[in-house]
Amino acid sequence: MRALLVFLLVTCAAMPEALHARACRAGLVFEDRDGDGQQGEGEPGLAGIAVSDGQRIVRTDTLGRWKLPLAHGPSVFVIKPPSHGLPTGADGLPAFWRPLPRRGDESAPDVDCAAFALRPRAAPAPEPLKVLLMGDPQPKTLVDVVYYERDIVAPLVVAADGNPVADLGLTLGDVVSDDASLYPRMIELTARLRTPWLHAAGNHDLDFQAMGDVRSLDSFHRHFGPDTFAWEEPQASFIVLDDVIYQPRAGKPYIGGLRREQFFFLEAYLATVPRDRRLVLVAHIPFFDEPGRETFRQSDRERLFAMLEPFENVLLLTAHGHVQRHYRHGPADGWHGSEPLHEYNVGAACGGYWSGEKDADGIPDARMSDGTPNGYARAEFRSDGSYGLFWQVARGGDAAMHLHAPRVLRTGSYPAAGVYANVYMGEADTRVEFRINQGPWRPMARTDEPDPALRRENLLDDATSILRGYDRLPEAEATTHLWRATLPTDLGDGDHAVEVRAFDRWRGEVRASTTYRLVDASP
Structure with missing residues (x-):
């Protein structure tokens, strides 16, 4: 008994001052083979599993035991290894952590030794x-x-x-x-x-x-x-x-x-x-x-x-x-x-x-x-x-972009109006092209402008005397993934199909389409 007392005194003296108020914490990580969250017969401790307080990391010994001095962090947690899964807690979230009392919080109860249950994978890991x-x-x-x-x-x-x-x-x-x-x-x-x-x-x-x-x-x-x-x-x-x-x-x-x-x-x-x-x-x-x-x-x-x-x-x-x-x-x-x-x-x-x-x-x-x-x-x-x-x-299927274009232009007018493509996953090097009426594909140019479809909503909010929504949409700001091309006006009266394709880095080719109409008009 005297030898044990001497050991504890020496151990505590070696600890940082901030840790004196609490003893070392210890616990167990075990393989929860029956999935009940409790260690039973035939459910061994797991060696080499990492446990941390958000600052230090320790590993379990051959029996699955771990020991970690209590820091001022909010919790102690197990780092889930690739070989295992975790049970869910009563709230439905992964049970990978336990709360710890705050430094100086003398009203907090002492922390019991924490046991973490890890469940072996029932099937090979999914790929991808x-x-x-x-x-x-x-x-x-x-x-x-x-x-x-x-x-x-x-x-x-x-x-x-x-x-x-x-x-x-x-x-x-x-x-x-x-x-x-x-x-x-x-x-x-x-x-x-x-x-x-x-x-x-x-x-x-x-x-x-x-x-x-x-x-x-x-x-x-x-x-x-x-x-x-x-x-x-x-x-x-x-x-x-x-x-x-x-x-x-x-x-x-x-x-x-x-x-x-x-x-x-x-x-x-x-x-x-x-x-x-x-x-x-x-x-x-x-x-x-x-x-x-x-x-x-x-x-x-x-x-x-x-x-x-x-x-x-x-x-x-x-x-x-x-x-x-x-x-x-x-x-x-x-x-x-x-x-x-x-x-x-x-x-x-x-x-x-x-x-x-x-x-x-x-x-x-x-x-x-x-x-x-x-x-x-x-x-x-x-x-x-x-x-x-x-x-x-959200609720948008496979949509990878949206287009904005005028609905009608005068036949033969100066070609100044454009079609815009907001490509959601686009980057500076993304290839974006358009074509009219199944014609040849032509490049679109990336532009640092606000999205015109959102600008239209902003203007509608400005013009109305009633609230269109509880809060109005945010003001349109310049986007990093907007492309533009000028629409031709010399194709003859009638409807004209516009197709846009973009080459997404991960999804490959994605497309969207719209139409505009050319009409004859007199001054």
Whole structure:
């Protein structure tokens, strides 16, 4: 007994001062073969499984046991390995974390040893891995929650016909719009998708009454667990990061960036990842800056990119802007890899904040400021490291673009009017062509203009004396994926067919069509 007392005294003296208030935490990771979430006979502990507090990572021993000093983070979690799955908790979300008491919170009960159940895969891993990406669902009220349910969730559930809608789901922040009381209903809807679902934190998930960044995600942590963690599938490792730094006494209440302990976690985790493995970083605020201002701290971006540079296959996924765009990082951004670093800035599930005129089903237009209809993205990850990305318009079938053109022009008038193609997944090098009446294909030119179809809605809102919707659509802003071609006026009177085709990087050739009419007229 005396020897044990001496051991405990020495151990506690060796701990950092911040850890004195709590003893070391320990637990177990076991193989849950019967799926009941409890370790029973014939369900061994699993060796070599990573467990973390969001800063340090430890591995289970040969019996599946782990030990981790308690830090000031919100939770302890298991990093799901590719070989296993996780049970769902009572809320329907993956049970991969346990809450921890806060430092200095003496009223909090001591934490029992946490046991994590991992379920062996019943079948080979799917190929490719199919992932759903939800940027900014962001309901302001329960009315918006209903829009999210009817516009996004219900069609997915119907199409899945009782099966999971994907192999994995990711919400890229702004789960709600400044109202944490909506979390339970959003979680309930997410559970209907029957898919392991992970959540990143966004700026509208902050507790704005917090005095600083440390406690600004208390509500988020209670519902979703850690804000920084990793999750492994056979095809890729996913790293979810809270990149919203709350600064209540600054001119802007938040800025994009990473905390010191997040870099500690990244350093510990990346040291375990093979250099050729696909890495997918998931966050809310884009890693690139908006023109003319720093929206993500440069020093943090450079430090992060230096850590990622040795890896051959890295993809960044962000949201926040309520637009759809791709960004290729290079030396000007602090990226010095052999190839540009791809960031896909995913459009918003709520689009333009659930705004605009309602359709026949009573759901708002909700298109974004770049003209992209609201929806979600589908991603596929393959074992060879390759991936595919696809924008899915809510209730929009396979629509990959929309066209805008005049309905009627005068025959022989000066050719100044044009057809516009908003290609949702387009990039600067996307090939976009048009033809008239089955004629030869001709190139369209990319243009940095606002989407004219959205501008038309803005003008209609300006012209009316009544509200067309609860909130009007956002003002049209210049888009990165708009193409234009001039329409000929010398084809003779009558209707003329316009076809547009674009060569999507992942879907291949996609098409859309419209018509315009030429009429003879006298002065």
